[in-house]
Amino acid sequence: MVRGFLAPQYPMNEHPGGVRRRIAHLDMDAFYASVELLRYPQLKGLPVVIGGGRRAEDETLRQTYAGHTLADIPLDAFHRLKGYTGRGVITTATYAARQFGVGSALGLMKAAKLCPQAILLPVDFNQYRKYSHAFKAIIADIAPLMEDRGVDEVYIDFTEVPGGQREGGRVLARLVQKAIFDQTGLTCSVGVAPNKLLAKMASEFNKPNGISIIFEGDLQGKIWPLACRKINGIGPKADEKLQGLGIETIGQLAARELPWLVQHFGKKTGAWMWDAAHGRDQRPVVLESEPVCVSRETTFERDLHAVRDKVELGTIFTRLCSQVAADLQRKGYVGKTIGIKLRYDDFKSVTRDQTLDIYTADAQTIRHTAGLCLKRVPLDQRLRLLGVRVGTLVKAGGTETCEENRPSTSKLSASSATDLATKISQLF
DNA sequence: TCTGGGGTCCTAGGACCC
DNA sequence: TCTGGGGTCCTAGGACCC
Secondary structure, X not given: OOOOOXXXXXXXXXXXXXXXXXXXXXXXXXXXXXXXXXXXXXXXXXXEEEEOOOOHHHHHHHHHOOOOOHHHOOHHHOOEOOOOOOOOEEEEEOHHHHOOOOOOOOEHHHHHHHOOOOEEEOOOHHHHHHHHHHHHHHHHHHOOOEEEOOOOEEEEEOOOOOOOOHHHHXXXXXXXXXXXXXXXXXXXXXXXXXXXHHHHHHOOOOOOOOEEEOOHXXXXXXXXXXXXXXXXXXXXXXXXXXXXXXXOEHHHHHOOOHHHHHHHHOHHHHHHHHHHHOOOOOOXXXXXXXXXXXXEEEEEEEEEOOOOOHHHHHHHHHHHHHHHHHHHHHHOEEEEEEEEEEEEOOOOEEEEEEXXXXXXXXXXXXXXXXXXXXXXXXXXXXXXXXXXXXXXXXEOOOOOOOHHHOHHHOOOOOOOHHHHHHHHHHOO
């Protein structure tokens, strides 16, 4: 009912209370890179990319300068992209680095060709999480109706916030932006519009450190000229299909009849696209949501073979299961659908899963069940990635506990404890 | 030398039940 | 014995997003 056919078709700017609905989308600018620049101010203005694992050299760097502040580390002590070998990709690049054509999702070795002098920093999630919590707390203080959209993005409902209507939301957007900058030193871009769909597009108009305001009358002038790909939800595949049908811009999409879209994209997607092209979106700002699944996966440094690298794979497999179990326990959830994911050397992926009749967050149970899944998958090709997932989650501490859910004491007793150990040892 | 890791949502077929 | 819907759950794959 959130989107699609059944949603009542209000004009896009109408709020049930009669007030103009004003929704903001806030996006932190080059978030990881900007956080790193706060820690290493000497890198300001230089091309910096974040990516790859925590490399040994980086540890050396930190140890060499232990006792100094990070800001004291001289520029020539930092690692450069030049000569990088390995499989990592860039997660974020500073704006200075983007000048060289390097950016998110680009392989680090390719990036090294484009911008060898760029400074390479490893990803430091704990640090980003800290700043993420900080900027969200600042926003929630000003405008409590906030939806978390990941580490560096939120939607905010400005509609009922004092001042939220002034200049279409620009005044409040400036206030939020300033509060975040004053308290963290980080910049962000904000779009304010009648709904989430348009706010999301608007926040991209003026990056970095920009604000842009969209009113209903702006649809034709500011939205319709944009490429369809700018709609959040139209990815590479849908865009390719649209282009094949001669549709490049949102305006061209809007010019099509609904039945035509339904014919080519199905009832649901067709109707959603039609609404999107007309700037219609009734989705509410959602404050809380429950996780659906928890997973861990890893790409190996080199492709591994199920037989030849059996020991190494077994170790990694067990570690992934322990990590997922720990994640579940830390977050306070138990799940009953255990799954694995493999990626072969040709980049093709397969998944297998199995649903238990009990909920669990126990590493051994997960490892056992994931092991059974693994047996259902062809293992003659080299692997580049292995993942473990637990889904169908419910909050822990209900009627079931981890202890009750061990396979040896539960309905999953098709295998005894010794069977289990044997099976696990046979997996690789 | 290609292509990370953590998620959500959707579809479609088959099993199984009423 | 044949035919048939509807509903739910499970599984596999894929698109998409941050």
